[in-house]
Amino acid sequence: MALNSPQPDDLSRKQRFEWLALAAIFFFSLLGIRLWSLQVIYSDQYQMLSQKNRTRYIPIAAPRGPIYDRDGLLLVDNRPAFTVSVLRQEVTDKEQLLTRLATYLNSDWHQLEADWNKHRYYPQYRPIPLKHDVDRTTVEKLSENSIDLSGILIEVQPMRAYPFHEAAAHLFGHIGAITEKELTQQRFSDYHAGDFIGKSGLEKHLEPYLRGIAGEKLVEVDVKGKKLRQHQVQPPLPGKSIFLTLDRSLQLQAEQAFGDQSGAAVVLDVNNGDILAMVSRPAFDPALFAHGISNEQWQTLVNNPDHPLQAKAISGQYPPGSTYKMVTALAALHEGVITPNDIIDCEGRTTVGNRSFRCWKKRGHGATNLKKALRESCDVWFYEVSLKLGIERMSAMARNLGLGRSYDLPLDNERPGLIPDKTWKRNRYNAPWYKGETVIAAIGQGYVLTTPLQLAVMTSTIANGGTLYQPHLIKRIEEFDGQILKQTSPHVLHDSDLNQQDLRYIKEGMEEVVNHPRGTGKSSALQDVVVAAKTGTAQVVRLKDDPVDGEEVDVEEIAYRHRDHALFVAYAPAEKPQIAVAIIVEHGQHGGSAAGPIAKQIFTHYFETQHAVQQPTENSGESDV
């Protein structure tokens, strides 16, 4: 190319402006052609895409972890439930939609609107749940009329299911929607509004294990909100599987044994502290809470005078009555204030100062030694012994046997009970301790309070020769794929350091309670297994000036609410103990006749199943579903 060629560089200025304008027009034309291509030639295709391509991330709720019994039999799991939700951005007329929906769902218009508004801070693409657990017929009705219900979605969500309804309800507790206040707490930092969390019981205390990890799906929905295509799915991870120490069939048997009676029962494996059954009656169905309980249902539960929401097995504090006599007797032997064969003459009463304390048997038991005192529950024997023993030594033995403390079970409101002593009374009432109080404490009345769990622990400790095991409820926790995360092994809290000879006298006395013709608990005797027990009666209202064991009072005259509680503690087999039970029947009157039969049913069931011949077999993570 010639260096000084006078060619296009020489364009006159005018031409350059023309070129510039032409270039501008050219580029704009390119844009115009492209627009024409998009908006005319391919417009149908894009219009279709615009109709169809509404992509949304939708969270998939994770199923909570299932709860199994010790053998991997199912106790609590999840079932699929239909939830009716609304995708707001697809809704044109909210009022009209709610009116239609209220008809189909047979719900209150204002309630639906309230639920809608409650979740108005959800992102637009996130459906708002309006009604949970809708039945299949309603779902079909809604699907048929989906044209009129633009924006309404029907989602399948896992719903907490308690196939055995009221059984062990107090252990499982209940779940409920997370509150705004809870959402602000640190431990719920990764929760969202609308999530369900454990509110009580194991559901609450094992929340970090039970909660799964929510999944997420990216879906394409069309104008009507109908799902078209699913892009990616991040499946939810279910929560961990919990294996309890409970024996499902034993639990069910124990629940059933109560019938309509209120009360509580605890069954322990004496050799490791496993809680095999824990019953509190009356109970409630935790499923009521699975998607929000109605105010009406709640009021019914709260106002029931038998307190169905209370876990009586751990939070019911009752005077132990005569079941406390083992404590007094063991303390007396331990401290050497009496020998097993020392005779005390029961004439039906003991007088301390100017007060007279009656034996439940007005005529008296006559000459009574330790064994007879236990067998026939002679109050006078214990009154006399307690006067030699004093409250401090008696209460020390009570604590030694596991009373007066809590065991930190993963449950709510476990109560410590009360084992009184002089210091306690001074702090509490600023008053000195009186001898009369020692006398009634000796037979488990007065200030003494125990929970059924503590009584079971006490019985178990006597049965196994003095080892206080930590009672526990959780056997192990597994990842959903079966990997074991946590396993509980027996934990000895302390050795009661009891003289085995002393213990033998007590145990013989307890055996005679059931197996002697004059025993107070002879109605609980089994054919093949020797049961050792102690009956008790706990005063609800002081009927007379002095404690009574009830037998000679006309029960018909006493209003139900004023009747005494019946108690029964037992273990079996006597020679080589396996399980211990503690039972209270509220207002059941007599330990032997009201609570004893429940224990009998528990023992019968336990020894009729394979547990009688061998220790429970390990069943790793298998369920029956």
Added chain:
Amino acid sequence: MFDRRLAGNFDWTLLALVLLAAAVGIANLYSSTSSWNLSGLPIYMKQTYWLAIGFSIAITLTILSYRHLEHMAAITYIGCVSLLASVLIFGKTSMGATRWIDLGFFNLQPSEVMKVVIIIALAAYFSQHESNEGYRLKELIAPGLLLSVPVILTMKQPDLGTAMLLLFIGTTMALFAGIRRYALTILALLSSCAMTGGWFLLHGYQKDRIRTFLNPERDPLGTGYHIIQSKIAVGSGGLWGKGFMQGTQSQLSFLPERHTDFAFSVFAEEWGLLGCILLLSLYLAIVLRGIYIARKADSSFGMYLAIGVTAMIFWHIIVNLGMVIGLLPVVGVPLPLFSYGGTSIVTTMIGCGLLLNISMRRFIF
């Protein structure tokens, strides 16, 4: 100083065209952000305020003759380049890029100011070194350097879109000034080599954008999402459009950045091809008016200045529209007078002010 005759020469045509485009833009913003529940001033009102500020600046600028700018070219250039350099050191980082200097009440984006400053600098250079036979290669070294320093600094931020625009504006001015054919050939060769080499200097996300532009389906939910959704919005608008505030793509939030870079997609969806053609005509009219003003300019500096400003507006339009209708990769260039953003509207209005300034002094020598 101020001559009363100037008022008589005021370019009402340009002003009308610009204000019309801005008004359509604000109406469009009203539609695209109507579903937002933001506290405070709505976006379209903010945009109106920005327009008013820009307009005031533009009108104020017309009082002083643009000719003073020629003497200020060197100092503004040096000042602005230093600002660009300081952004890299003290700037505010947002979304992986450092583009702003926090002035407290306002986030200044020096690369935007640079667009106007480079125009003044190049206009000054070309008007002072006129060549009737076109520039030789070595005569282009000086303007080349003037251009490449801010381009490189802007790319460093990294702001590929603005760097590209600076390059386009400079190249347009140089081409207009005239380049000898051999020099042009060599430059073309050099730039194609540079582009190949430049690929390796791009940031990962920039490469992604270009790859995705070439094949948007490669990553339909990631970087391709913008292009796909925008094309759907534009295409589904059809011939007549879905109607004002009726665009489903935009109203249902499928369109990202629908008030800024993708504002045109909202317009195209709601007004269809007819609306688009009218809007394009409006923009073309502004550009042609700019060229006309350059042609009628009373001085060489004024001519180059007008060419530069027109080129700036033009390339913004082409790159932005090319991007939203899938002809160019997504580079984040706003559509003048249409996309929400104070800096963009003020820069555009300053440009218009310069054009008005040049235009009204065309008969005064």
